[in-house]
Amino acid sequence: MSAMTPIQEQVHQWLEEERVDIFLAYRIVEGHPLPYAFTREHIEETGELVTGPARYSLEKFATHIASRYPDARIGMVARDCNQRALNVLRVWNQLKEGQVETVSVNCCPSDLRAHADCSYLERRPVGVVKQQLGQVPNQAVADVDAQPSAERFDRWMYEFQKCIKCYGCRNICPVCFCNECSLEHAELIGTGHLPPDIPIFHLVRAVHMAGRCIDCGLCEDACPAEIPLRLLYRKVNAIVKDLFEYETGSGDTLPPFSILGPKPTMSPTPLLAVAQE
Amino acid sequence: MEMKFVPSICSYCGTGCGVLFEVLDGELVGTLPMKTHPVNHGKLCIKGWNLHEHINSPLRLKNPLLKTFGRFTKVDWDKAMDVTADRLKAVIAAHGPDSVGVLVSAKMTNEENYLAQKFARAAIGTNNVDHCARL
Numbered sequence: 288m289s290a291m292t293p294i295q296e297q298v299h300q301w302l303e304e305e306r307v308d309i310f311l312a313y314r315i316v317e318g319h320p321l322p323y324a325f326t327r328e329h330i331e332e333t334g335e336l337v338t339g340p341a342r343y344s345l346e347k348f349a350t351h352i353a354s355r356y357p358d359a360r361i362g363m364v365a366r367d368c369n370q371r372a373l374n375v376l377r378v379w380n381q382l383k384e385g386q387v388e389t390v391s392v393n394c395c396p397s398d399l400r401a402h403a404d405c406s407y408l409e410r411r412p413v414g415v416v417k418q419q420l421g422q423v424p425n426q427a428v429a430d431v432d433a434q435p436s437a438e439r440f441d442r443w444m445y446e447f448q449k450c451i452k453c454y455g456c457r458n459i460c461p462v463c464f465c466n467e468c469s470l471e472h473a474e475l476i477g478t479g480h481l482p483p484d485i486p487i488f489h490l491v492r493a494v495h496m497a498g499r500c501i502d503c504g505l506c507e508d509a510c511p512a513e514i515p516l517r518l519l520y521r522k523v524n525a526i527v528k529d530l531f532e533y534e535t536g537s538g539d540t541l542p543p544f545s546i547l548g549p550k551p552t553m554s555p556t557p558l559l560a561v562a563q564e
Numbered sequence: 565m566e567m568k569f570v571p572s573i574c575s576y577c578g579t580g581c582g583v584l585f586e587v588l589d590g591e592l593v594g595t596l597p598m599k600t601h602p603v604n605h606g607k608l609c610i611k612g613w614n615l616h617e618h619i620n621s622p623l624r625l626k627n628p629l630l631k632t633f634g635r636f637t638k639v640d641w642d643k644a645m646d647v648t649a650d651r652l653k654a655v656i657a658a659h660g661p662d663s664v665g666v667l668v669s670a671k672m673t674n675e676e677n678y679l680a681q682k683f684a685r686a687a688i689g690t691n692n693v694d695h696c697a698r699l
């Protein structure tokens with residue numbers, strides 16, 4: 288066996304020392320970089336651990352393990368987006384404090400590093416018309432806000448009517464974990480036709496992502512209709528930040544609109560209520 | 565505690581999207597798009613996202629059922645095979661192989677579907693084969 292990389296050695300050690308029960312990372316399977324769960328029983332496999340180049344929500348798998356084994360100690364490789372997601376999942380009680388230990392991996396693009404391990408950076412270029420209109424991936428909220436509102440409205444309605452209601456945006460999202468999802472609630476959103484009720488389908492989800500979306504872009508990666516979902520949720524997060532000074536993905540408090548949490552409250556401004564106490 | 569990720573191909577239509585099954589303790593708990601698959605580039609339609617659903621469905625048939633005098637009764641596989649073979653032989657002898665049609669299913673593997681069409685063509689002798697995913 289060839290020499291192990293520092294990360295492989297560290298994972299080997301964590302499993303051997305029983306610091307974690309299971310370690311989530313990647314391994315090349317049939318030519319594809321796929322998520323892989325490393326264990327003490329098969330510790331020799333750590334020699335095949337890779338950290339990229341594909342990107343899956345390992346923390347979502349961790350919540351599935353934790354819901355079946357509440358005391359499991361889980362390790363995983365984590366990019367910045369994974370770290371932010373882990374923070375939100377802890378704040379929402381989907382993972383216990385200290386339950387997940389991470390090995391940080393680089394995802395930031397740099398001249399000093401040949402490969403940036405982020406699928407979002409490798410997206411196929413958008414079509415000619417979108418390029419001309421400046422509708423490129425990673426578009427800044429401020430650039431869109433600068434456009435006339437009629438133009439923005441037309442664009443969003445155009446984007447939304449492409450939706451094939453696959454629910455992929457919700458399914459792939461690390462911070463979507465509700466047992467009953469509003470998007471499938473017949474009284475909120477009409478069922479049985481395509482496109483779904485627009486813009487309500489997308490705006491319901493956008494409201495839920497306010498103060499919750501950690502801007503990983505996995506939803507946009509997974510959207511077969513190539514709707515700029517990340518941009519939409521960046522906008523709602525910007526509103527939450529401006530109005531409530533709430534930073535999503537760091538800190539220890541629930542977001543201002545936490546009416547979906549374990550203790551439902553219809554008060555729209557819990558932060559202000561806290562301040563008055 | 566055992567978690568596995570098993571790559572496969574969606575069987576619900578002819579597109580053939582790459583999927584990844586999430587398996588926890590031997591139980592299929594979810595389906596994900598395979599991000600590096602050349603066909604679907606990490607995207608799925610609603611059918612692919614729900615590939616795992618029927619596997620653990622309480623409505624799933626786990627035994628062969630034989631309909632006699634209008635009622636279904638559970639039988640073992642040998643009995644089911646014998647009755648089916650006898651009836652098929654009788655129908656083919658009386659009306660010819662093209663009186664038989666074989667309908668296969670997207671809820672089986674590609675390999676099982678292959679075997680079913682082979683059975684129709686080579687054993688029964690008919691081209692009457694169809695599949696719900698022939699969109």
Ligand code: SF4
Nearest residue numbers: 460500501503504506
């Ligand atoms: S970017 Fe999309 S997938 Fe990622 S947290 Fe936000 S809504 Fe969820």
Ligand code: SF4
Nearest residue numbers: 463464465468469495
């Ligand atoms: S946050 Fe909203 S969109 Fe996500 S699972 Fe919960 S109800 Fe569904």
Ligand code: SF4
Nearest residue numbers: 450451453454456510
């Ligand atoms: S992933 Fe895209 S197409 Fe699928 S439901 Fe979400 S917005 Fe619609």
Ligand code: SF4
Nearest residue numbers: 574577580581609612
């Ligand atoms: S049914 Fe949907 S997910 Fe499955 S192969 Fe066809 S397009 Fe892909």
